[in-house]
Amino acid sequence: MSFLQIKNLRKKIGNVEVLKGIDIELEKGGFLVLVGPSGCGKSTLLNAIAGLLPLTSGDIVIDGQVVNDLHPSQRDIAMVFQSYALYPNMTVEENIAFALEMRGVAKEERAKAVAQVAKTLQIEHLLKRRPSQLSGGQRQRVAMGRALVRQPRVFLFDEPLSNLDAKLRVEVRAEIKALHQNTHATIVYVTHDQIEAMTLATKIVVLKEGMVQQVGTPAEIYNRPANLFVADFMGSPAMNMLKGKVTAGGGIALFGNGGVTVPMPPSISSALPAGKDVILGLRPEAITDDGLVDPTARAIAHVEAEVTMIEPTGSDTFVTGKIDGASFTARTRAEVVVELGQTFRFAFNLDKAVVFDPETGHRVV
Missing domain, CATH: 3.40.50.300 (P-loop containing nucleotide triphosphate hydrolases)
Known part of the structure; x- marks a missing residue:
């Protein structure tokens, strides 16, 4: 009791x-x-x-x-x-x-x-x-x-x-x-x-x-x-919220113009209908450089994006990437060499992703 x-x-x-x-x-x-x-x-x-x-x-x-x-x-x-x-x-x-x-x-x-x-x-x-x-x-x-x-x-x-x-x-x-x-x-x-x-x-x-x-x-x-x-x-920096649309192949097309398609996160048990608008949530530590990728991860998607901000914290570095006007924050190793304006290859750990319904705001289970 x-x-x-x-x-x-x-x-x-x-x-x-x-x-x-x-x-x-x-x-x-x-x-x-x-x-x-x-x-x-x-x-x-x-x-x-x-x-x-x-x-x-x-x-x-x-x-x-x-x-x-x-x-x-x-x-x-x-x-x-x-x-x-x-x-x-x-x-x-x-x-x-x-x-x-x-x-x-x-x-x-x-x-x-x-x-x-x-x-x-x-x-x-x-x-x-x-x-x-x-x-x-x-x-x-x-x-x-x-x-x-x-x-x-x-x-x-x-x-x-x-x-x-x-x-x-x-x-x-x-x-x-x-x-x-x-x-x-x-x-x-x-x-x-x-x-x-x-x-x-x-x-x-x-x-x-x-x-x-x-x-x-x-x-x-x-x-x-x-x-x-x-x-x-909850979380600092806050969770990345990436707008996307479910594709016919069971993936999610991100960044508005559909320039990047990632697989459906393994955490989503039931298939979402093609064409449905969704929001993909990823914590900054789930977007990294290749050296920080979890070796046990089942679904890693690589995304190339322009670097618009670099924030060293000592133990690691927060890097802001931008595609089609949409930004996200990644957590990389402190020793990673990255420069403003360059195109950097980010690793998205989709095992850690959650998906939200933009209409209700609730997580899709």
Whole structure:
């Protein structure tokens, strides 16, 4: 049985329906990430789970208990905010212990719990400091410690890394990942950062305009996106979307003028009718130079295209190719010699391709 269940949840703010029939289930110890563009309803959903917003309709169930009408303090939930929300006049130790003190936990037991959490988060040397004496990353660890010490049923994280610089964001993200692996806590985490979603989650929910677009593991979301929105939103650089038309021979003619025809991807189980317009989706890493081709691939198509952009990243190079006005991004080896304006031979790994219906936007299964 699922530990956290959200059943047909709807939320109206004024005349605007912000959440439109959300259905999600999460197992005990799972790490659920809510991801989507600004205004999609992520934080509204998190606040509804926390009890900070009343529901218009639907149910929130935690460990078999419907919590719709419970006060936030009765839901046994801990929330970590992006603003840290630490008490400036208290030391780190006092901040972490505060919730236990309010519950009447004995002083010795509080001290033991704080010491254990401080050890887990590696902030033992900070316990006597005040928030003003801490860096952003240290404050976020303290905020996590204050939530962790309570041992709640569910942890809620509301974009906790958005105030950190890029390097620190990576470090604290790793700490959150380790925290989950070590404690097996049940976590719901809100972010607009797809990299955070992919690296942290056991399950991802992609939201758009208050509706669930897809629920799945990071691998499912990335490799088998349910629709064009998910395919475009998840991944950096984004998935290549190449317009084409199914040929009588069972291939796909690409790039508008039909200058290139590739075989039908092996992932498409049923033949599509000849003449049907489709969109072929390929991640940049599925378009490479010959030296990076997967030796186990069953379907490789070679396409020659003009190079219009070169972006070295150190470990590899992103190369933009263009045919008939349509562009795509490939991921090549760093040592590959390529120049602007040249015609380059790209290898398309069609084992990794997905096909979408341009009319509905859904993936063709």
